[in-house]
Amino acid sequence: MTDRPRILRPSRRLLLGAALAAPALRAFPARAAGEVIVRTPGGTYDDVMRRHVYDPFTKETGIEVRPVAATSAKLLAMFRANNVELDLIDTGDGQLLTLERMGALAPIAYDKWRWSKPEDITAEVKNQYRVANFVYCTVLGYNKEHFAGGAPDSWADFWNAGKFPGPRMLSDMASGSANLEFALLADGVPKDKLYPLDVDRALKAMDRIRPQIRRFWDTGALSAQMLSDKEVVAGSIWNGRLQVLIDRKAPLAYTWNEHMIQVQALGIFKDAKNIAGAQLLADYMLQPEVQAKYSRDLIYGPTNTKAFPLLSEEERARAPGGERSRQTGFYQNVTWWEDNRDRVNRIWSRWLQR
Structure with a gap:
């Protein structure tokens, strides 16, 4: 991709969020010299990244890293108010695509990388203005005790409540997207023919x-709780959430068949106060040795192909984006979702109220 993205008008959803978030723009404390401020998901994620990325990066470069929480609305509000207080954005690929289309992001400086090699990054997740730092996936999880006689192994099986009875769960639009892809797979659509999604057909299958x-x-958290508490016996769930329960000896399992691979990515505000530091941190974060460490702890998949050999056989087997994952799963089309999110939100809300 060589052309600069065209400037699009932000959606009403994002404009409303930005208006609500605008007063929070003064929330960040004063910036230290030589500091990179990073938007992150927070919580345990920050602990993992501090251990494997931020502190080693500071030791090597002298540049301090400060992670902060910021919603999508706040990111948009910063840009619109010309008051950017973040440098590197670590968030879902769809949110970055929205910012990219508004002209808010600087190109990733692949030609300046010194720790990572651009050619080693998985092609599907390497773009001019954003690059993935890991992938995760949504899988079909289930209770092994409930399905001791045979568990569902596809979304068609999940839809077959006669053969595989029991209460179920699927995602809501508030989670990021509804599981329309799984409805279409259950209805017979091949995974390589899913997009553009036939929303009407998906909702008929949902019926x-x-x-x-x-x-x-x-x-x-809710999906994990429902499956752990046996409120449901099967459903869609993020692999990392489920793997934590499995590692704690919960009687749960999942199938890799027809899982959906999703992307967490890095972007850099074009008006960032420390663009150079942000570019360096993105480069450092994506080198194979570093990616292998935090991917292992987060139970997600690296995007640097040279990181996979650094994982154990067991770790590779459960990492999204690896060889088996790419054969049995599919990448969510974030461009389709960002193009159609507002429309699907309206249709989904009406469908829920029926």
């Missing part, structure tokens, strides 16, 4: 399984 859906989850 068939809706009586068995206990709840449409809106957070990863």
Whole structure:
């Protein structure tokens, strides 16, 4: 991609969020000299990145790294108010695509990388204005005890409540996107023919399984709790959330068949006060040795292909984006979702109220 992205008008959803978030622009404390401020998801994620990325980066470069929490609305509000207080943005690929289309991001300086090699980054997640630092996926998880006689191994199986009975869950739009892809797979659409999504067909398929859906989850924590508490016996769930429960000896499992690969990516504000430091940190974060360490702890998949050999066989087997994952799963088309999110939100809201 060589052309600068065209400037699009932001959606009403983002404009409203930006207006609500605008007063929060004064929330960040004063910036230290030689500091890179990074938007992150927070929580345990910050602990992992501090250990494997931020502190080693500071030791090597002398540049301090300060992670902060910021919603998508706040990121947009910063840019619109010409008051950018962040340098590097670590967030979902769709949110970065929205900012890219508004002209808010600087190109990733691949030609200046000194720790990572651009050619080693998986092609599907390497773009001019954003680059993935890991991938995760949504899988079909289930309770092994409930399905001791045979578990669902596809979304068609999940939709077959007669053969595989029990309460279920799927994601709500509030989680980022509804599981329309899985509805279409259950309805016979091949995974390489999913996009553009046939929303009407997906919702007709949803009609068939809706009586068995206990709840449409809106957070990863809720999906994990429902499956752990046996409120549901099967459903869509992020692999990292489920793997934590499995590692704690919960009687849960999942199939890699027809999982959806999703992307967490890095972007750099074009008006950032420390663009050079942000570019350096992105480069440092994506080198194979570093990626292998934080991917291992987060239970997600590296995007540098040279990181996979640094993982154990067991770690590679459960990492999204690897060889098996690419054969049995599919990448979510974030461009389609960002192009159609407002429309799908309206349709989904009406469908839920029926």
